[in-house]
Each structure stands twice: as C-alpha cells, then as structure tokens.
Amino acid sequence: xxxxxxxxxxxxxxxxxxYYMPWFAKWQLPVxxxxxxxxxxxxxxxxxxxxxxxxxxxxxxxxxxxxGNDHTRKFFATSGVIANLALLxxxxxxxxxxxxxxxxxxxxxxxxxxxxxxxxxxxxTFHGISLLVDVYKKRxxxxxxxxxxxxxxxxxxxxxxxxxxxxxxVAGPITKSYAFMPQIYQKYIKDIHWExxxxxxxxxxxxxxxxxxxxxxxxxxxxxxxxQAYSTPTLLAxxxxxxxxxFSDFAGYSMIALGLxxxxxYHLPVNFNFPYISRTFSEFWTRWHISLSxxxxxxxxxxxxxxxKGNARTYLNLMIVMFLGGLWHGAAWSYAIWGSxxxxxxxxxxxxxxxxxxxxxxxxxxxxxxxxxxxxxxxWLLFKLPNFDDAILYVKAIFNNTxxxxxxxxxxxxxxxxxxxxxxFHLFHLAEAGVEKRLGFLKPLLYGFLVFTIIVNSGRxxxxxxxxx
Amino acid sequence: xxxxxxxxxxALFIIYNVILVWAHPIAGPGQNQWQKNRIxxxxxxxxxxxxxxxxAGTSLSARLYTSLLPTGYYNLALSGESIYDVLDIxxxxxxxxxxxxxxxxxxxxxxxxxxxxxxxNPLMMPLRKWLPSFREENQPANLLMPLFNKGSAxxxxxxxxxxxxxxxxxxxxxxxEYQQVPDSNLITNGIGRLKKDIAELQSKGVKVILFEIPxxxxxxxxxxxxxxxxxxxxxxxxxxxxxxxxxxxxxxxxADGEHIAFQSAVKFADWFVGELKKMGVKP
Numbered sequence: 001x002x003x004x005x006x007x008x009x010x011x012x013x014x015x016x017x018x019y020y021m022p023w024f025a026k027w028q029l030p031v032x033x034x035x036x037x038x039x040x041x042x043x044x045x046x047x048x049x050x051x052x053x054x055x056x057x058x059x060x061x062x063x064x065x066x067x068g069n070d071h072t073r074k075f076f077a078t079s080g081v082i083a084n085l086a087l088l089x090x091x092x093x094x095x096x097x098x099x100x101x102x103x104x105x106x107x108x109x110x111x112x113x114x115x116x117x118x119x120x121x122x123x124x125t126f127h128g129i130s131l132l133v134d135v136y137k138k139r140x141x142x143x144x145x146x147x148x149x150x151x152x153x154x155x156x157x158x159x160x161x162x163x164x165x166x167x168x169x170v171a172g173p174i175t176k177s178y179a180f181m182p183q184i185y186q187k188y189i190k191d192i193h194w195e196x197x198x199x200x201x202x203x204x205x206x207x208x209x210x211x212x213x214x215x216x217x218x219x220x221x222x223x224x225x226x227x228q229a230y231s232t233p234t235l236l237a238x239x240x241x242x243x244x245x246x247f248s249d250f251a252g253y254s255m256i257a258l259g260l261x262x263x264x265x266y267h268l269p270v271n272f273n274f275p276y277i278s279r280t281f282s283e284f285w286t287r288w289h290i291s292l293s294x295x296x297x298x299x300x301x302x303x304x305x306x307x308x309k310g311n312a313r314t315y316l317n318l319m320i321v322m323f324l325g326g327l328w329h330g331a332a333w334s335y336a337i338w339g340s341x342x343x344x345x346x347x348x349x350x351x352x353x354x355x356x357x358x359x360x361x362x363x364x365x366x367x368x369x370x371x372x373x374x375x376x377x378x379x380w381l382l383f384k385l386p387n388f389d390d391a392i393l394y395v396k397a398i399f400n401n402t403x404x405x406x407x408x409x410x411x412x413x414x415x416x417x418x419x420x421x422x423x424x425f426h427l428f429h430l431a432e433a434g435v436e437k438r439l440g441f442l443k444p445l446l447y448g449f450l451v452f453t454i455i456v457n458s459g460r461x462x463x464x465x466x467x468x469x
Numbered sequence: 470x471x472x473x474x475x476x477x478x479x480a481l482f483i484i485y486n487v488i489l490v491w492a493h494p495i496a497g498p499g500q501n502q503w504q505k506n507r508i509x510x511x512x513x514x515x516x517x518x519x520x521x522x523x524x525a526g527t528s529l530s531a532r533l534y535t536s537l538l539p540t541g542y543y544n545l546a547l548s549g550e551s552i553y554d555v556l557d558i559x560x561x562x563x564x565x566x567x568x569x570x571x572x573x574x575x576x577x578x579x580x581x582x583x584x585x586x587x588x589x590n591p592l593m594m595p596l597r598k599w600l601p602s603f604r605e606e607n608q609p610a611n612l613l614m615p616l617f618n619k620g621s622a623x624x625x626x627x628x629x630x631x632x633x634x635x636x637x638x639x640x641x642x643x644x645x646e647y648q649q650v651p652d653s654n655l656i657t658n659g660i661g662r663l664k665k666d667i668a669e670l671q672s673k674g675v676k677v678i679l680f681e682i683p684x685x686x687x688x689x690x691x692x693x694x695x696x697x698x699x700x701x702x703x704x705x706x707x708x709x710x711x712x713x714x715x716x717x718x719x720x721x722x723x724a725d726g727e728h729i730a731f732q733s734a735v736k737f738a739d740w741f742v743g744e745l746k747k748m749g750v751k752p
Contacts, residue, residue, distance in 0.1 A: 194471060195470055195471065198470075198471050198474070202474070214500065214610070217500065217501035217502075217503055217504070218500075218501060220501070224642070225638070225639055225642035225643075225725075226725075228635055228638050228639060228642075229635055229639060229724070229725065401635070404632040404634060404635055405632060405635055409618055410497075410498075410500065410501075410614070410618075413614060413617060413618065414500050414501075414610065414614075417610060417613065418610075443470065444470055444473030444474045444476075444477050445477045447470070447474040447477070447478075448473070448474045448475070448476070448477025448478040448480070448481060449477070449478075449481060451474060451475070451477075451478035452477075452478045452481040452482055452485070453609070455478070455482060455602075456482070456485065456602045456603070456607075456608060456609060457608045457609050457610055460501075460503045460504070
C-alpha cells in the first residue's frame with residue numbers, strides 16, 4: 001500500500017479515528033498493530049505470515065533474553081539474531097545465491113530463484129536485531145525495566161508494533177529499539193504536535209509526488225538500450241536528475257513517515273539532513289539515510305572494532321561495513337560495488353585527511369561539496385542500472401555522444417525545473433540555519449504553494465525506490 | 470499556520486483556475502510520454518468522441534500524429550501501453566467511431582488500464598469538466614515549457630537527429646531482443662482478447678481494420694516476429710477480418726529499429742491514408 005493512494009488515506013483516517021476514541025483508549029496498541037498488519041497485507045497477503053513469524057521470533061527471543069536466566073541469555077540473543085539474518089538471507093539473497101552457485105535451471109537453482117522478495121524485509125529484520133542486541137546489552141536498563149513486560153502477550157504486542165509500525169514498516173526510518181519501545185504508552189489527541197506533523201507531511205508529499213514522481217518519467221530513459229540514443233548533455237542531465245529523484249523520493253518518504261508517526265504520538269528519527277551539502281564522504285553518511293548509517297555504525301562497525309584497532313583495521317572495517325551496507329540495498333553485485341566505492345572513498349578520505357588540510361575558504365568548501373556530489377551522483381548509476389555492463393555503457397555514452405545522439409530539451413528543462421526546489425532547500429540551509437524562522441508570514445504562503453502543486457502538478461504515481469530494498 | 474496554509478492553497482487554486490479560464494495559456498505537448506498519453510485520451514474523451522476514424526495503437530503508431538492525418542481522423546495510440554488500453558477507452562466512450570484501425574504489431578501485450586481508469590475516474594471526470602486545472606495539459610509545469618521553448622507550443626515533434634552509429638547499436642539490441650519468442654500463453658491470451666474486443670465493437674456498429682506499422686526489415690525474419698505473425702494470420706484471416714496490406718519496410722527510416730523516424734512518419738501517413746481510401750474508408 002502506497003502512502004499516496006486512496007486506500008491508504010482511508011486506512012489512515014479509520015485508524016486515527018478509532019485510535020483516539022475514548023472507548024478504545026485501552027486498545028490503542030492492538031488497534032495500531034492491526035492497522036499495521038492490514039497495511040502490510042493489503043498488496044501481498046501471503047507475506048503477512050512472514051511478518052508474524054518475525055514478530056513471534058523477536059518477541060520470544062527478547063523476552064527470554066530479558067527475563068530468562070543468565071545461562072541462556074546469550075543463547076537466545078544469538079539464536080534470535082541468527083534467525084533474523086536467516087530470514088533476510090533466505091528471502092532476499094536466494095536468487096542471488098542461485099545465480100552465483102547453482103544452475104538456474106536445476107532443481108535447487110530454480111527453487112531459489114522462485115523465492116519472492118517480501119517488501120520491507122531489510123527494515124523489519126534490522127528492527128528485530130536491534131531489539132535483541134539492545135535487550136542483551138541491557139541498554140538503558142532502567143527504561144527497559146518498564147518496557148519489556150513481564151506479561152508475555154503484552155510484550156508480544158509491543159514488539160509487533162516496533163517491528164510493524166506502518167509509517168516505517170516498508171522503508172524506515174530504521175528506529176533503534178531503545179528509541180522506540182519506551183514511546184509505547186497511551187496517547188492523547190491533545191498531545192499531537194500538529195504543526196510538525198503537517199509540515200512533514202506537506203514537505204514529504206511534495207518531494208515525492210511533485211519532484212520525484214515527475215523526474216522519474218524523465219530519468220526513465222536511463223535504461224538499456226534507450227540511453228544510447230541521447231547526447232552527452234541529456235545523459236548528464238538525466239544522471240543529475242536521478243540523484244535529485246532518489247533524494248526526493250526517499251527523503252520524501254521519510255518525512256511522510258515522520259509526519260504519520262507524529263499523528264499517532266511517535267517520534268521517529270530524522271533520516272536526511274541536507275545530504276548534498278556534504279563536504280566529505282564521512283559527512284555525507286551522517287546526512288544520508290541517517291538511520292541506516294547509525295544502525296550499521298552501532299551494530300556492525302563498533303562490534304568489528306571501529307577505529308580502535310589501528311589504521312589498517314579501521315580501513316578494513318570501513319570496507320566491510322560499506323560492502324555489506326551496499327548488499328543490504330539489493331541482492332546484486334552492483335550494490336556491493338556501489339557500497340565498496342563508498343567504502344573506498346571513506347578510507348581514502350581518512351588516509352589523505354592526515355596529510356591534506358584544505359583551507360576553509362568558500363571556494364574550497366564549494367569545490368569539496370561539488371566533488372562529493374559528483375561522486376555520489378555517478379555512484380547512483382549502479383542503483384538505476386544494476387547490470388554493471390549497462391552502467392559502464394552509460395558512462396561510455398557520456399564520453400562518446402558529445403556530437404551525436406538526441407539532445408532532448410524537454411528532459412533537460414524538466415529536470416532543471418523540478419530540481420530547483422531541492423537545490424533551494426539545500427542552499428537555504430547552507431545560507432543560514434534560521435531561514436525558516438525568518439520567512440515569517442511568508443511561511444504559510446510557501447507551504448500553501450506546496451499544497452497547491454501537490455494538487456495540480458503531481459507526477460504519475462510511482463512506488464518508492466527504497467521499497468525494493 | 471495550518472489554517473493559513475490551507476487558505477493560501479485554496480486561494481492559489483482558485484486564482485490558477487481563473488487564469489486558465491480567462492487567459493487560455495498555451496500548453497506544452499506533455500512532460501513525458503505518460504502525460505502525453507493522458508492528454509491524448511482526455512482530449513478524445515472530452516472533445517473528440519464520435520470522430521469517424523480512430524487509430525488504436527502503441528508507441529509504434531503514436532508517431533503518426535493526428536495533424537498528419539486528414540480531418541475526421543484521431544490517433545489514440547498510446548506510447549508504452551497496449552492496444553487493449555486504447556480499446557478499453559473506445560469501449561467506455563458512449564459515442565463510437567465509424568472505423569477503428571487497430572495496430573496488430575504487439576497484439577499479445579497485456580493491458581494495464583491505468584490510463585483509462587485515471588481518465589474515467591468517476592470523481593475526476595466532473596472535476597476535470599468544471600475545474601480546468603485538473604486537466605493533465607494544464608499542469609503548471611506543462612504551461613511553463615512553451616514560455617522557454619517556443620517550438621514546443623505545437624504538439625508534434627516532426628524531426629529527430631538520426632545518427633547511423635547509434636541507430637545501428639539500437640538495432641543490434643532490437644535484433645537480439647527479437648530472437649526471443651513471446652510466451653505462447655501470452656499470444657493465445659492476446660488472440661482471445663483481440664477477438665473478443667473486435668466482436669464487442671463490431672456489435673456496436675464499429676468497422677474494424679487491422680494494420681501493421683513497418684519496422685526495420687531486419688526484424689521481420691526473427692523468431693519473435695515470425696511466431697506472432699504466423700498466429701495472427703491464422704486467427705485473423707483476411708477473408709474474415711479487414712486487414713490493411715503490409716507496408717514496404719524499405720521505404721522508411723527507423724529511429725531504433727522498431728519505431729519509424731519522425732521524418733518518415735509523414736511519408737508513411739500518406740501511404741496509410743491512401744490505402745485506407747482504397748479500402749473505402751471515408752471519414
């Protein structure tokens with residue numbers, strides 16, 4: 001179920017109404033869990049079974065880790081994490097494994113290839129792992145003391161909500177258990193932060209429906225063999241457009257998720273913080289998909305030793321984390337290569353950062369931002385063209401079609417037009433942090449304009465790019 | 470802030486509709502092929518229902534612009550969609566054409582119906598009638614294009630830069646693609662669907678003619694084309710169904726092996742209309 005469809009709007013209105021009805025005050029948790037399960041099952045009912053299995057595994061394992069005796073805690077925590085990873089590997093990577101290790105026409109190969117990819121599995125399994133690790137490490141024990149209920153069924157409901165809360169179920173933000181579980185208590189309509197919810201929803205829907213959905217029909221031509229027919233300026237415009245599209249699509253989704261969370265009294269973590277003004281790759285990863293990078297840092301990079309075991313080990317850890325982070329996005333080598341590119345960039349930046357200290361002038365800062373943006377933008381090509389050969393062909397076409405191919409004015413014009421709000425969005429932030437406050441009476445007009453464009457200038461509805469991950 | 474925002478949005482919406490009604494700004498051709506499809510269909514449903522000759526086709530026929538055809542013709546071909554999406558639109562309209570020309574190149578493509586469901590949405594149909602901002606061609610971004618590119622005000626692209634090197638690359642890709650035979654179930658379902666749609670339309674007095682758009686000659690002798698064509702000829706014999714003669718593939722240029730170049734569209738339109746005249750099609 002997409003956030004920008006009528007069935008979702010109906011589900012939201014019904015859930016919101018029932019959730020805040022005084023008679024249902026004691027049933028808020030089951031209402032939200034049921035709505036989340038319905039949301040998930042709407043398009044693919046069979047996958048609901050998988051979500052229920054995931055919720056059951058994590059409920060049981062976390063309960064046993066918290067309330068079990070000291071001898072079995074580690075066993076349940078480890079088994080639970082393995083079970084989560086097994087679900088993820090089986091459902092997400094079976095076709096990949098089949099293509100690598102088996103004959104696709106043989107019994108095993110064909111079976112592995114036939115396994116469908118359940119939507120959101122990468123997100124809800126990471127929630128499960130977060131819960132088990134946090135409970136095992138007794139993180140914020142005083143808070144958890146009240147959160148991991150003695151009542152198993154109540155704990156099951158809370159875990160189910162954490163795993164399946166519909167605003168974040170299919171594409172995040174990935175919320176750590178210690179940040180979400182303590183928020184589960186009775187909510188009141190008077191406590192809703194309406195303005196925050198409204199602003200997030202308007203900005204989110206604008207970024208998704210007006211920017212990303214319109215640009216996607218221009219960048220559609222970044223697919224083999226169509227792109228070969230275009231000239232260098234059009235090819236460059238399209239790759240730039242895809243960079244804007246993927247940001248608007250995912251940041252838009254995340255903002256909608258935040259706004260929806262607010263409506264039900266839950267604060268979800270901010271997932272994007274103006275990533276395209278980053279001057280370094282390490283800064284980029286503190287601004288882009290923040291919830292994933294912080295999850296990887298906390299549950300993978302630090303346990304691997306982080307930067308505490310010498311330079312060589314730090315570089316290796318960075319490469320491992322980014323390689324796996326790439327594979328998390330998709331079961332194809334192109335994603336692993338994409339992650340490795342970023343890993344290499346992070347390692348190189350760390351290595352050369354010791355010797356090179358650039359001056360802090362505006363020009364240098366601008367060039368740094370441009371360099372990071374160009375690298376990141378070209379790396380996105382592997383998302384759009386998962387077949388590595390096609391990506392190479394695209395780059396070759398950029399160099400070869402300087403005097404040939406179609407220069408499509410329409411594609412270039414609309415990509416520039418729809419990227420203007422994203423560029424301004426970043427520039428305002430760069431210019432002055434308090435720019436929104438200084439907008440004063442113009443603020444409602446600006447948001448009114450965004451609402452107006454959502455109504456009259458939305459693109460063809462498309463699913464969110466990150467749904468496939 | 471929320472109330473003020475909503476008031477501002479409503480005010481902008483009203484002002485914009487007033488501008489559309491009073492100023493009649495020139496619209497661009499559509500921002501992308503899907504929007505062009507929507508504009509074509511909305512225009513047909515709202516203004517051209519009942520026109521005597523209608524073309525139902527895919528992107529192959531879409532280059533045969535209505536402006537290249539005589540008065541009384543309307544090209545309802547939709548890029549990226551199947552012929553069944555177009556047939557669905559014709560079936561849903563209360564006024565039917567006298568002649569319906571159906572492109573048969575990809576008769577086995579599956580219907581999608583997104584366009585027709587969008588255009589015939591019971592909520593949007595009346596809104597589109599009374600509030601012009603809900604017409605696809607009136608999207609603000611589509612109205613901006615002609616201000617920056619005067620040439621885009623007309624709706625047709627009639628030339629494109631053809632580069633033999635790129636054309637060859639694309640043709641090689643097409644030839645490789647045409648080595649794959651379409652799934653036999655897909656063909657069988659397509660045949661059944663086409664027969665059913667033709668019968669339904671004929672029962673409402675529509676005269677149906679099947680035609681083929683030329684493709685690069687090198688694609689004819691490929692498994693994909695041969696298998697599909699053989700089945701089509703068997704199921705739709707010219708004794709029982711009106712079919713236009715095959716065009717001469719050598720007479721035209723092709724942008725990517727499959728789509729006729731815009732320059733050749735004019736020449737093909739002449740041949741096409743001429744053949745229809747010979748068959749007695751008079752708008």
